[in-house]
Amino acid sequence: MEIITAVRGFKDILPPETDKWRHIEETAHKVFCVFGFREIRIPLLEKTELFCRGIGESTDIVEKEMYTFLDRGEESLTLRPEATASVIRAYLEHNLHAAESVTKLYTIGPMFRRERPQKGRYRQFHQIDAEILGPDDPRTDAELILMLLHFLEKLGLRKLTLEINSLGCAACRPAFREAILSFLRGREEELCGDCRRRLVTNPLRVFDCKVETCAAIISQAPLLPDFLCAGCRDHFEKVQASLRLFDIPFKLNAKMVRGLDYYTRTTFEVTTEFLGAQNAVVGGGRYDHLVRDLGGPDISGIGFAIGIERLAAMIPEADADALLPGPLLFIATLGEAALEKAFFLCNGLRMKGIHVEMDHAGRSLKSQMKRADKLKSAYTLILGEREITENKALLRNMLSSTQTEVGLDSLEETITELAR
C-alpha cells in the first residue's frame, strides 16, 4: 500500500524545528504582553466577502491565491490568507471599540495562500500578527515598530534591515497615482509585459520591477514622498523622530509598496539577506479606513505580520540545540528487580516535574550508558542486582565522570536535591 503524503506546500514541522517555534512564540507572548497586547484567537475560515472587502478585489491574493470553496454549495468560504481582516471582523463583531479607546491585539497561527512553493514560501505558512486599533498618532506607529525590533533582538537575530515609507492618505495618494500613471503611460512601450499589466492593476508595483529597462524608467519617475500632503508629511516625520529617539536604525525606501490595498501612511518591512528571494520577514503598516470599509466606525489601525517559517530559518541549528536541555537523570538497570524499581522511581520523579529517562528493553549496561550520553543526561543512576541486594545505587555525574554511592531508601530525596 502506498502511503498518503502531505498536500503540496503544506509542511510538517518536526522536532527539533518545533523547539525553535516554541521559543519564537514564547518570546512573542512575553514581549507583546509587556507592551500591553492581549492574545486573540480567531477562526481559520471566514466568509469570502471579508477578504474581498478587506484586502482588495484586485490584489493578487484575492484574485488568484485564496483557498475558496462553496460550503455545501451555498456559502462561499475562504481559508484566511492573512490575519488583519479577521482581527478587525472580531473587533467589530464584539464591539471592542466601544469597550476601550485603544485595543492592542495579537494572534499566532496559520495562513493559506495557493502560491507556487519555494524557499520561505509555503501554501500553509504561519504568522505572528499584531494590531493596534484606535489611535492614529505617529508615536503609536513608532511604538509598534519599537516593539517589533525589540522582539527580533530578543531572538538574537542580526543583519536585519528596517525599511519604512509613507503611502500617503486618501487626500494625497490619488494625486501621486495620477502623476505616476501619466508618467508611465507616456513610456508604456518601453515597459516589460508584467509592468504593463501592473499599470492597470497596481501601478505602484512598477517600482519593484527588476527588469533593467523598467528600473531605468522608474529612476526618473515622480516619487511618492514629494506628493505627501502636509498632514502625512508631518505624521511621517514624527514617526521617524520617535524612532531616532530609541536609536532605531531605519532606511527610507520611497519605492516600497505593499501588496494589500488597505495600507495608508506609514508602511514598513523588515528584510534579511539570508532567505534568498523571499527576503521579507515582517511586513506591516497603517490602515486608516479598513475598519470603516469593513462596516465599522472610522477607526484607524496599524499592525504587522511576522513570518514564523522565515524567522525560524534564521535561527542557526546550533542555537536550537541549546534550547533543548537533556534529562537530569538516566536510570540504567540490570535485572528484572532493578527494572521494576527504576520504572517506579522514574515516573515518580517525572510527576514531581523532573525529567528522567530510562530504557525498558533490558539492554546491556554499555548500551544504556551510550543512550544516556546521547540524550545529554546530566546524571546516570546505575541500578543492578548487586545494588538491590546492598540497598544502594551508583549515581554517576556524566560530565565529570565521577560516581558516588547513594542509599536506595532516600533515592527520591537525593534526586530531588539534584534538581535544584
Added chain:
RNA sequence: GUGGGUGUAGCUCAGUUGGUUAGAGUGCCGGGUUGUGGCCCCGGAGGCCGAGGGUUCAAAUCCCUUCACUCACCCCA
C-alpha cells in the same frame, strides 16, 4: 501561472562509455572477555535506484510520460 535543477539506505551523497549479489559516510542495533558513556576498532540490520511505459541479450545509467521536491520569475510573511 512560466522557466531551470534534482529524485539511489532514516539523513548527506558516490555510482565510471548501459554489463555480475547497488556503495560510502553518518545514524540505528550488537560486539571489542565478568556490570560503565564520549574516541577508536569489528559486525549487523536497512534500498520496488520517485512512479509508469519504451529501447536493449542486459537499464540506477539511454528515451518518453507522470509525480514529487527544489530554486528563480511572479507575489509576499
